[in-house]
Amino acid sequence: MSLILAIDQSTSATKAVLFDARGKVLDKASRAHRQIYPQPGWVEHDAEEIWKNVLAVIGEIAKRNRTKISKLAGLSIANQRETFVVFDRKTGRPLHNAIVWQCRRGTTICEKLKQGRQGEMIRRKTGLMVDTYFSASKLKWLAAARPDIAKKLKNGEAVIGTIDTFLIHRLTHGKVFATDATNASRTMLYDIGKLRWDETLCKLFNVPARALPEVRECAEKFGETDANGRLPKHVPIVGVMGDSQASLFAQRCYRTGAAKATFGTGTSVLLNIGGKFRASKMGAVTALAWVVNGRPTYAFEGIINFSAATIEWVKNQLGLIQSAGEVEKIALRIADNGGVYLVPAFAGLSAPWWAPEARAAIIGMTGFTKREHIVRAAQEAIAYQIRDVLDMMRADSKIDLHSLHADGGPTRNKFIMQFTSDITRVELKVSDVPESSAWGAAMQGLLGLGIYKSLDELAKLPRAQINFRPRMKPAEAKKLHDGWLIAVKRVL
Numbered sequence: 001m002s003l004i005l006a007i008d009q010s011t012s013a014t015k016a017v018l019f020d021a022r023g024k025v026l027d028k029a030s031r032a033h034r035q036i037y038p039q040p041g042w043v044e045h046d047a048e049e050i051w052k053n054v055l056a057v058i059g060e061i062a063k064r065n066r067t068k069i070s071k072l073a074g075l076s077i078a079n080q081r082e083t084f085v086v087f088d089r090k091t092g093r094p095l096h097n098a099i100v101w102q103c104r105r106g107t108t109i110c111e112k113l114k115q116g117r118q119g120e121m122i123r124r125k126t127g128l129m130v131d132t133y134f135s136a137s138k139l140k141w142l143a144a145a146r147p148d149i150a151k152k153l154k155n156g157e158a159v160i161g162t163i164d165t166f167l168i169h170r171l172t173h174g175k176v177f178a179t180d181a182t183n184a185s186r187t188m189l190y191d192i193g194k195l196r197w198d199e200t201l202c203k204l205f206n207v208p209a210r211a212l213p214e215v216r217e218c219a220e221k222f223g224e225t226d227a228n229g230r231l232p233k234h235v236p237i238v239g240v241m242g243d244s245q246a247s248l249f250a251q252r253c254y255r256t257g258a259a260k261a262t263f264g265t266g267t268s269v270l271l272n273i274g275g276k277f278r279a280s281k282m283g284a285v286t287a288l289a290w291v292v293n294g295r296p297t298y299a300f301e302g303i304i305n306f307s308a309a310t311i312e313w314v315k316n317q318l319g320l321i322q323s324a325g326e327v328e329k330i331a332l333r334i335a336d337n338g339g340v341y342l343v344p345a346f347a348g349l350s351a352p353w354w355a356p357e358a359r360a361a362i363i364g365m366t367g368f369t370k371r372e373h374i375v376r377a378a379q380e381a382i383a384y385q386i387r388d389v390l391d392m393m394r395a396d397s398k399i400d401l402h403s404l405h406a407d408g409g410p411t412r413n414k415f416i417m418q419f420t421s422d423i424t425r426v427e428l429k430v431s432d433v434p435e436s437s438a439w440g441a442a443m444q445g446l447l448g449l450g451i452y453k454s455l456d457e458l459a460k461l462p463r464a465q466i467n468f469r470p471r472m473k474p475a476e477a478k479k480l481h482d483g484w485l486i487a488v489k490r491v492l
Contacts, residue, residue, distance in 0.1 A: 006438035030057060034049065044097035076239030172223035172225055305350050425470050
């Protein structure tokens with residue numbers, strides 16, 4: 001049986017996962033990278049560190065699987081989407097740290113665009129809200145802050161890419177400068193209806209079109225690589241997707257009305273709305289889910305900036321826990337949240353509020369409040385935010401959601417999963433493969449390699465899942481959520 005190796009380059013780490021053609025995980029390796037905070041609200045990654053980590057995890061997998069690796073059919077890539085790198089066209093070396101999707105340095109630019117009433121035009125072309133979450137405003141900021149970089153972009157010495165583009169360029173020694181449509185669609189420079197870079201948007205954000213990569217379908221080939229000798233042979237790079245769309249694909253949400261939530265640093269909730277582009281009226285963004293054989297599929301997306309990252313904040317900044325693995329047991333030591341709500345607006349609030357200037361707060365504390373209440377409130381905040389997004393999507397799409405596919409590391413936390421089901425009032429179908437983003441990219445790779453011929457064939461692949469159904473009384477769930485909405489309004 002053919003094997004496929006997928007790189008999952010996320011906000012916090014780089015993972016390599018070796019799959020067989022039926023989705024069984026044979027091995028995996030992971031390396032974390034630094035989170036760089038030059039000043040409050042700014043977030044960067046060292047792209048060169050990420051590149052070295054990619055080679056390291058590929059090498060680790062290859063070394064441990066010397067006999068199996070000869071069956072490797074291809075290499076796939078899933079990646080954090082809106083994070084971008086400006087790098088030298090010839091050498092591939094970054095000219096600046098990667099600017100991360102969480103970074104808020106483009107907020108002023110976005111506010112000016114909103115005041116100039118250009119938001120509707122941008123949304124009509126890209127499906128996106130005018131927000132610094134997406135790449136374009138930060139690209140404009142970088143060009144203004146670094147005239148040397150702007151000059152190189154203009155004369156062709158430097159180029160722009162999301163993380164997939166940067167890695168593909170390095171893996172192919174500069175032979176391929178390309179991205180896939182799902183990643184291109186997150187820059188705020190790509191027309192998702194016409195499936196092409198938009199000249200008007202490029203001019204608006206001072207981005208030279210020549211600096212942008214070629215856009216290909218997810219299942220197309222993106223050159224060949226031996227990962228600088230870490231692999232025993234050259235294999236095609238095939239199956240490239242933004243991580244959230246990749247998990248939607250892995251969850252087999254191929255039909256209109258199917259939805260999933262990826263629990264990670266942030267949470268992305270995606271609802272398949274079919275093959276026709278339409279803009280949300282309620283605060284969701286319209287995402288390009290994938291393009292297969294020239295046919296696009298679209299989705300409504302609700303973006304949550306801080307999910308599991310809130311638990312990391314409780315650990316790293318407050319020191320209330322030693323590891324994220326503790327939080328489930330701590331939450332279950334107490335009967336309820338004690339009236340405490342943690343609103344994690346560390347980088348503003350996204351859907352459905354879209355309030356970039358909002359800031360985080362812990363609300364409802366009394367002399368009775370203990371460490372356990374704050375730790376529990378941090379976990380409950382994940383569920384409340386998903387409830388808000390699902391309510392928005394129900395109203396916008398007119399689709400009555402009864403179930404939600406779930407994946408990502410935090411799905412191992414049964415307290416979070418059950419509480420999410422209770423608060424959202426939907427059945428949560430949790431994948432037994434937490435590496436759904438990697439598997440989704442690999443599935444596109446298997447499609448591109450011809451190992452599977454259609455989405456119908458992929459849909460028939462075996463999978464197991466754990467289901468969580470609402471247990472809490474509806475009145476209690478409403479009371480808790482009402483308390484959350486009061487807390488959010490105080491933050492706003």
